[in-house]
Amino acid sequence: MRNRPSLVVQALLASCLFAAPSLLAQQGEASEVEAFAVIQAEYDAAYQQWMDTYREVASSGADKDVISKLRAERPSGTAYLDRVVKILNAKPASEDGASAAIWMLGVVRVKGAQLGSALDVLQKHHADSKQLKRVMLALSRNATPAVAVFLEKVSATSTSSEIRGRTSFALAEHFKTRANTIRAIAMADGKKLVRIVGTLGSDVVDVLRCEDPVAAEDNSSKWCEAVINDAEFAAIEYFRGTLGEHAERSLYELRHLSIGKVAPDIIGEDIDGTAMKLSDYRGKVVVIDFWGDW
Amino acid sequence: MYPHERSLVKRLSGKPFALLGVNSDSDRDKVKDVIKEKGLTWRSFWNGGSINGPISTAWNVRGWPTIYVLDENGVIRFQNVRGEAMDKAVDSLLASLENK
Numbered sequence A: 001m002r003n004r005p006s007l008v009v010q011a012l013l014a015s016c017l018f019a020a021p022s023l024l025a026q027q028g029e030a031s032e033v034e035a036f037a038v039i040q041a042e043y044d045a046a047y048q049q050w051m052d053t054y055r056e057v058a059s060s061g062a063d064k065d066v067i068s069k070l071r072a073e074r075p076s077g078t079a080y081l082d083r084v085v086k087i088l089n090a091k092p093a094s095e096d097g098a099s100a101a102i103w104m105l106g107v108v109r110v111k112g113a114q115l116g117s118a119l120d121v122l123q124k125h126h127a128d129s130k131q132l133k134r135v136m137l138a139l140s141r142n143a144t145p146a147v148a149v150f151l152e153k154v155s156a157t158s159t160s161s162e163i164r165g166r167t168s169f170a171l172a173e174h175f176k177t178r179a180n181t182i183r184a185i186a187m188a189d190g191k192k193l194v195r196i197v198g199t200l201g202s203d204v205v206d207v208l209r210c211e212d213p214v215a216a217e218d219n220s221s222k223w224c225e226a227v228i229n230d231a232e233f234a235a236i237e238y239f240r241g242t243l244g245e246h247a248e249r250s251l252y253e254l255r256h257l258s259i260g261k262v263a264p265d266i267i268g269e270d271i272d273g274t275a276m277k278l279s280d281y282r283g284k285v286v287v288i289d290f291w292g293d294w
Numbered sequence B: 001m002y003p004h005e006r007s008l009v010k011r012l013s014g015k016p017f018a019l020l021g022v023n024s025d026s027d028r029d030k031v032k033d034v035i036k037e038k039g040l041t042w043r044s045f046w047n048g049g050s051i052n053g054p055i056s057t058a059w060n061v062r063g064w065p066t067i068y069v070l071d072e073n074g075v076i077r078f079q080n081v082r083g084e085a086m087d088k089a090v091d092s093l094l095a096s097l098e099n100k
Helices: A008-015 A019-033 A036-059 A064-072 A075-088 A097-106 A112-125 A130-140 A143-156 A161-185 A190-201 A202-211 A213-228 A243-256 B002-010 B030-040 B055-060 B085-100
Strands: A267-269 A274-278 A285-291 B017-024 B042-044 B064-070 B076-079
Touching: A008 B002, A019 B002, A019 B017, A036 A075, A036 A097, A036 B076, A064 A202, A064 B030, A075 A112, A097 A112, A130 A143, A130 A161, A143 A161, A143 A202, A143 A267, A143 B030, A161 A190, A161 A202, A161 A213, A190 A202, A213 A243, A267 B042, A285 B085, B002 B017, B076 B085
Parallel strands: A285 B017, B017 B042
Antiparallel strands: A267 A274, A285 B064, B064 B076
C-alpha cells in the first residue's frame, strides 16, 4: 500500500509539485526500494572476505590478541539494518518482506520495536511461508515474551502442518530458554546483567524478572506433549531425527534434569576403573562437571 | 577451569562437598596424565571414551563443559554456573545445609 499513494495524496502532490520537494523525494524512495538479494549479496561478500582473512591470519600462527581482534571484526548484520528495515516497511507482504523479517530476527537478533514489527510482518503475511523454518531456531533461543505470542498465533493459524509442528516445538524450546533466562536474571551480577539487557532490552528484562521459571517450564512441557501427541507433528524431520524424538528428549530433560528435580543416578566407574556411584555422595553438596581435556 | 576447581576443592576440604567429573576424552591413559599433571584431586566418571558415551547421553549433554550443582538430597539446584557463580552457588547450599 505504501507504494501507491492515495488519490488525495496524488492530488496534493500535483498541486504542491514545486512547493513540496520532500514529499516527492519520499515517494521516489518508496517505489525504488532495493531488492533484498542485493543486501544479502553484499553481506555475504563482506563475510567471505572477512572469513578468508581470518583463516589466513589464524593459520599463519599470529598471536592470540591479533586473532581475537580480528574475530571481533566479523561483519555484523547491524550495518545493513536500516536498509533491511526499509524493505520490511515498503513491501511486507512480498517474499522480500519475509526475507527482511527473517534477517532481522536471525542475523541481527533485533529487540524492542524492531522485533515487534518483524514478528508482525511474518504473522500477518507469511504464516504459511516455507521461509519461516529458517527463523525457528533463532526464536527458540529468544526469551522475549512477544516471541511466544507470535509462535502461538502461527501455530493456531498456519494452514501448513509442518509449520504448526515446528512452531509448537519452537514454543517448547522458547519456554525452556525463558525459564533459564529468568533464573539467569535473578542470579546475574552487574556485568552479566548488562549483557542480558543488551540482548533483550531492559523492558523485557523487567518483565522476565517478575516471571516464574517453573511456570515457563510447565509451558515447555505442554508444547513438548503437543508435538509428541500429534502423529503428524512427531514425524516431521528435524536435525538428524524427528520432531517427536527431539520433543521426547526435551520432555525428559524437563522432568529429570531441570532445577528442582532429583538428578538421575550415575552408576559407573572412574578413570582407573574403580566402581563409583553418584548416589554414594548423598548428604553432600555435589558439583558435576562434564569435562574433557580438549 | 582447572585452577578454579582446584581452589574450590581445596577451600572446601573437610566440608560436606564433592566435585565429580564426567570425563569424555577418548584416551584413558592421557586423562590419567592430565589428572597427574594438573593436580586434579577429585574423581571423574569415565564416559566410555566418547562425548556420546552413556552418561552424557543420559544427561542430554550437548555442550562442554556442562555443570550441575546438586544439594545434599541429590536435587539439581543450579545449572551451568562457572567461576564466581559456582562458588556462590555451592556456598549458599553449604550454608543452608549447615543451618539445618
